Amino acid sequence: xxxxxxxxxxxxxxxxxxxxxxxxxxxxxxxxxxxxxYSAVPGGEVTVNTADCAAGTATGDxxxxxxxxxxxxxxxxxxxxxxxxxxxxxxxxxxxxxVAKCAEGGRQVKGDLVVTLAAARGQAPHGSVKTGVGGAxxxxxxxxxxxxxxxxxxxxxxxxxxxxxxxGDGI
Numbered sequence: 001x002x003x004x005x006x007x008x009x010x011x012x013x014x015x016x017x018x019x020x021x022x023x024x025x026x027x028x029x030x031x032x033x034x035x036x037x038y039s040a041v042p043g044g045e046v047t048v049n050t051a052d053c054a055a056g057t058a059t060g061d062x063x064x065x066x067x068x069x070x071x072x073x074x075x076x077x078x079x080x081x082x083x084x085x086x087x088x089x090x091x092x093x094x095x096x097x098x099v100a101k102c103a104e105g106g107r108q109v110k111g112d113l114v115v116t117l118a119a120a121r122g123q124a125p126h127g128s129v130k131t132g133v134g135g136a137x138x139x140x141x142x143x144x145x146x147x148x149x150x151x152x153x154x155x156x157x158x159x160x161x162x163x164x165x166x167x168g169d170g171i
Contacts, residue, residue: 033100033111041116042091046098049075049082050109053102056081058109060100065091065113072100091115 031052040046048060049072056074058081063069065087072083083100093115100109 031107031109033098033109035098035111035113038112039114039116040087041118042087042089044087045084046087046113047082047084048072048098048100048111049080050100051077051080052107052109053081053100053104054079055102055104057103058083058100059103060085060098062096062098062113065096065098065115067091087113087115093117 031050033048033050033052036047036049037044046062050058053072056079058072060070060072060083061068062085067085067088070083070085072081074080075082081100081102096113096115098111098113101107102109
């Protein structure tokens with residue numbers, strides 16, 4: 001009983017300490033900027049929105065991408081600002097940070113945009129997933145044979161050890 005109480009007290013203190021550490025980081029003034037679509041091609045239009053600007057207006061900056069400034073205005077949703085910009089046709093593939101600064105309070109909100117050369121729609125996945133934990137009929141028969149051999153050696157060794165123990169020879 002006493003051990004359980006100590007464990008629960010320690011857990012509660014750890015959670016409280018993590019909350020105190022995380023609270024100042026959140027209060028620093030950065031929020032979330034939703035980017036849709038998350039992945040775009042050069043020449044495509046991107047919509048951004050945030051609920052973190054109290055007045056519903058903000059000035060956006062897609063300068064890292066080369067698109068420059070844009071405006072976020074109040075949307076039909078309560079307390080939400082929305083804006084649009086076009087990905088420049090000269091944009092290179094990569095991940096770009098999009099930033100907006102709220103008109104009231106100066107709070108910054110950030111989101112990421114991934115630029116790709118090909119549209120993500122209509123592309124069917126191909127090949128196997130390289131997770132390291134595949135089925136027995138994976139793409140590489142040498143790796144499959146090595147795995148089977150390792151399992152066989154482990155099973156034989158385990159059987160041998162259990163047999164020795166049952167006879168009383170010790171381990």
